[in-house]
Amino acid sequence: MGHLEAEFTSEPFHGEGTPPEHAVQARAAAEAAGLSTDFGPLGTSVSGDSEALLDALPSIARAALDGGATRLTLRLQQPGASVEPDGTEPGSVLDGIVRRVEAELGTRLSDLDRAGKQRAVRLLDERGAFQLRRSVAAVAEQLGVTRFTVYNYLNRDRHLDQD
Template sequence: MELKAEFTTEPFHGEGEPPEHAVRARDAAAEAGLTVDFGPLGTTARGDAETVLDALPSIARAALDGGATRLTFQLSTGRTSSRPEPPPQTLARLIQDVEGQLGGRLSELDRPGKQRAVRLLEERGAFAMRKAVVTIAEALGVTRFTVYNYLNRDG
């Protein structure tokens, strides 16, 4: 059986390089032989159940040794998202629709406008698509870490 471990480390950082504790946790998961999808506000590691379960203590230790003040894990089997994944090739259309709603290219918006664009895209399910953060960050003219920061902001 395959398991998926999703974990977040805190404190969160906004723009710039990811925090040391997040990098160390990611590296520990990779060194354990897991398939890793890394983001500054969360990391997903996949592998067979035994490998994932055996890796959890080393991931936790690496995060704490790197300065994490909080570590949250979630384990699941298979795809458990309650949000339906949009059909392929719709991300460009979603971005175009938000640009129309906000009256201009995402890259030309001010910071509050970009934050609103991210919220609108999130409401429309854009972030359920694979690699959406990278595409949306490019459209906004910001880093993917900034997009994660916008997603983490309270409404």
């Protein structure tokens, strides 16, 4: 196989600021396995030899869960892949999801009121938009809000779903 890249997100999110312990512990497990890491507010990207990366996944998951994660999402990819799994160009998957949500809501994301923006974030989340790399920043820009606001909407909806 050669080389692999993985991106994992652990929840609950805390938005911007100090990263949650589960994210810190998952990153430490990846680094302990000798993987290159790129730590971000929504997820951590790791890369390395495919065997080393695949062997490290259980310890990364265990570290996140031991650190308090309630959910761990993983995406694996061979580096240099220039298309999404459905054959579309990168970025167009999110654009397509956003266009469908805008059509459903009858207006552009930027024209929605606060309640409409919260509903849009919920719909985008249901359709998997936030599983895509850098999607929170892109959606925040289209909504005309900060990334922190999008994280707050996501956390609000997820807490409501648990009640």
